[in-house]
Amino acid sequence: MILGAIADDLTGATDLSLILSRNGMRVVQVIGVPDTLDTVAQDADAVVIALKSRTNPAAEAIEMSLAAARALQAAGAKQLFFKYCSTFDSTDEGNIGPVAAALMEHLGTATTIACPSFPENGRTVYKGHLFVFDQLISDSPMKDHPLTPMRDPNLVSVLSRQTDRPVRLVAHETVRRGAAAIEAAIAQEPGICIVDAISDEDLRAIGRAVAELPLVTGGSAVAMGLPDVYREKGWITPAAPGEGFAAPEGRGVILAGSCSAMTRRQIAAAEKAGVHMLRLDALEIASGATTPEAVVAFVEAASQRSDLPPLVYSSADPAVVAQAQDKLGRMRAGEVVEELLASVAASLAARGFTRFISAGGETSGAVVAALGTSALRIGPEIDPGVPWVSALDADRPLCLALKSGNFGGEDFFLKAWEMLA
Known part of the structure; x- marks a missing residue:
């Protein structure tokens, strides 16, 4: 296993699993934290653990996420990915910031990114602001979400209210210059970098730029660039999307x-x-x-x-x-x-x-x-x-x-x- 992922809900885990599978990785999705991942990890390039932590109290979400991280590391994961919704579903109390900070502390890393962009589904980040198609998220139906209403589109502002870690922006002017420029910008200072992305090309560049980070956080689409890097390193061989699936009659x-x-x-x-x-x-x-x-x-x-x-x-x-x-x-x-x-x-x-x-x-x-x-x-x-x-x-x-x-x-x-x- 190369990538170990922690998703804050089940459908988000499936979304990430699909992105990785579509890009040629053998993926198994696990619901909840098992006693061991040894059996499933043997045949997988990536294991995605689906939690039910998005709207739990922050302390519970942290505990669950750290348990998942330890299980993935024990199974040999080289890199961890914390996956949350492309609409950045959270409140001022959490849970994205608190969980990201706890995982950073667990891994001993001072730097990570936060990028929920998913252009294929109309979610983009520009100047640190989250859009749903042509609307700021604060003008979209997400403003009235019953559990995680999003009324502030500025993700630097949103995340800064959730964590004491420094939060800063890597703007699109940098992203469009490619992976090397993104990597240099992320490395300038410790903290969590909100990274602009308005296209799949941006996301693939970001994936290449963060392939050496111990922790990546974001929506599923930011992972699309990781499999190419893993193949270049000789860690994985290509797999056909949906390999081994069969639907039962009924x-x-x-x-x-x-x-x-x-x-x-x-x-x-x-x-x-x-x-x-x-x-x-x-x-x-x-x-x-x-x-x-x-x-x-x-x-x-x-x-x-x-x-x-x-x-x-x-x-x-x-x-x-x-x-x-x-x-x-x-x-x-x-x-x-x-x-x-x-x-x-x-x-x-x-x-x-x-x-x-x-x-x-x-x-x-x-x-x-x-x-x-x-x-x-x-x-x-x-x-x-x-x-x-x-x-x-x-x-x-x-x-x-x-x-x-x-x-x-x-x-x-x-x-x-x-x-x-």
Whole structure:
């Protein structure tokens, strides 16, 4: 194993795994920190550990991330990568800054970078400011995210409020001069460098510039330049993207807990295509009016009436989400939905369902845990940042599409299903 990665949620880990696989690395994704990585690391160039730490208290996120770092180092990782969302999901209390600083201290390094840019999905960093397509992130729907609202687009400012480590900018004027200029700028002073990137060419140059750093932090796309350097060093040989993936036959379901604007558009597209749908309400779940048994019964019946997988969703606009949060609490409003969808997934798998499409990082983490798998093989790409994956250690053959809330085109659910037809 060459690269050991720590991701703060499940779909982010899958996103990073796909980037590495697409660029010719053999990748295994692990959910949670295992006792040992010896078995999976033997056949992998990269191991990506998926945590559920994005919205945990900072101290918990640090503890989990350090445990993952130690496991990856014990398995021989030459470099560590801390992966977070390309929309820099965090608050003034953390968790990006505190975890990055803790990993720097653990590794004994004074310098790293922070680059969430993912141009293929419309996320770019310019003059230290994060954009979503043509909008500053503070003008995008992310400003109303129920857990990590992004109302300051200046990442130097955002990260400076999260850590005592110095935070500075490596501007695009430097980035466009190439890897050597970027490397020199990073090495000038200790601290965390926000690095501008507006194109894949920028990201490949950044990857080359940071290949010798003990720690890299950022969105998944900044890792795209690392495999080329590893090959030049003779550490890895090329692998075909999606090598070894096979989808089992069987019925499927779509489970959506994300409330992002894109997921809501994907739900609307599925409804227009005739997908049978059931909308969940957090307050009705909390009161017991909606039960896992009732949802499973709906899915079973709907799957008999259509060749398209039924869709169960809790996605709603920010005003509806706020009402549930006011009555149940910010965290509990999401947890009741995740717990129900996890229970539904486990029941459906026991009834022979083998194909699961999940929208939302927290939802996907809960679903995967309920399905009893902790290691995933990366399969074919559905949309940028989202592949199909197969479970390596579940009781029965399973394949999953684990989508971050903001990712995928409007036809994502339909496109994912058609790929397995």
